[in-house]
Amino acid sequence: MLNSRLLRQFIAVAEELHYGRAALRVGIEQSPLSQAIQKLEAHIGTPLFVRNKRSVTLTPAGKVFLEEAYQWLAYERVAIERALHATGGEIGQLSMGYIGSAGYGFMPELIGQFRREFPQVKLRVFEMTTRDQLERLKGRYLDVGMLRTPLPNDETLLSSMRYQHDRLMAALPHTHRLARRKSISLKDLEHESFVAFARQHVPAAHAQLISVCAIAGFHPRIDQESAQVGSVIGLVAAGLSVALIPSNLQSLIHPKVSYVTLSDTIEFLKQEVGLAWRRDDANPALASFLKVAQRLSH
Structure with missing residues (x-):
């Protein structure tokens, strides 16, 4: 009827x-x-x-x-x-997830270029954690995610590529004894209280904090956890903790937070931002998106 x-x-x-x-x-x-x-x-x-x-x-x-x-x-x-x-990815729709830290450079750059080349593709963009993106990719709620890579070994349904990399730096309360230095070492933070990205929601970032501190010779004391970038910066601003964050977040200016370069070996402080998608996703708009990403990646 x-x-x-x-x-x-x-x-x-x-x-x-x-x-x-x-x-x-x-x-x-x-x-x-x-x-x-x-x-x-x-x-x-x-x-x-x-x-x-x-x-x-x-x-x-x-x-x-x-x-x-x-x-x-x-x-x-x-x-x-x-x-x-089926027209070749020039029209249609694409749903994308991205981690909050990528919203301060990586995501806008890629989205902007894609929109210029494929203006008729309808984009839906959502901020969410890496773990939530993985679940929604497998559940077919997202076509592509911008998240922390490499992916867990058990993610056999997904493909991924490295898009960009970043370097960790320290976020300190502006009254902290080290806040005015041009650079510090991780060892300088050995006795500090850390706010970490929550293991449940951002497992790669949480694991990297543990790993880089272990390389520096100590285990971080994690007193606070948060899934969102803004909350991490807010807790640092409140003077409760220090944090290790991607260096592109220093554009997130807060009057009560100082960003300080870490002098330790560059390699183990690197963070990788990648793209992930379902292996069986035949959406031509996704193929077009990945071609743009490959050109911009480094």
Whole structure:
């Protein structure tokens, strides 16, 4: 009974609140339109309109059904867009996740270039942790994620590539004894309280904190954890902890936080930001996106 044509007829009556104007709008006679609406009401089991000689108004059920009709047609448009992916990735849609720290350089750079080259691809972009991205990629809620790589060894359903790398630096309360130095070593932070990216949500960043401190000769005392970049910086600003963060986050200026370079060996302070996607994802818009990313990666 329900189909797109009937829903468009219903929407026309609901928006015009006049059968004559609605009939002209959808290109049929007024009598067949009225009969179609009556059949729709019979199918649903409740009146959608209150009619009299002077006016047509929506019932409460009609108002609810109107919102659902809009959604129905929106889903239809999405289905059509996805079908049009076969044109080669120049139109369609792409859903992307990204870690918060990538929002301060890596993500805007890539998204900006992709939009310039493929302006007709509808992008949906969501900030989320690495772990949440992995789950949503496997659940087919995302097409691609910008996250911490390499991926865990058990992620056999996903492919990945390195996009960019960054270097860790120290974030200190502005009143900290080391805050005015140009550089410090990790060993200088041996007795400090750390705020770490939560192991449950950002496992790679949490593991790297443990690893680099171990290389420096100590185990960090982690008193605070957070999944979000802003919260980590906020806890440092409050004077509760120090943190190791990607150096691109120094653009996240906070009057009560100082960013200090670490003088330790560069290699073990590097952080890798990569892209991940499902191996079986045939979305041509994804293929176009990855080609742009490969050109920008280093």
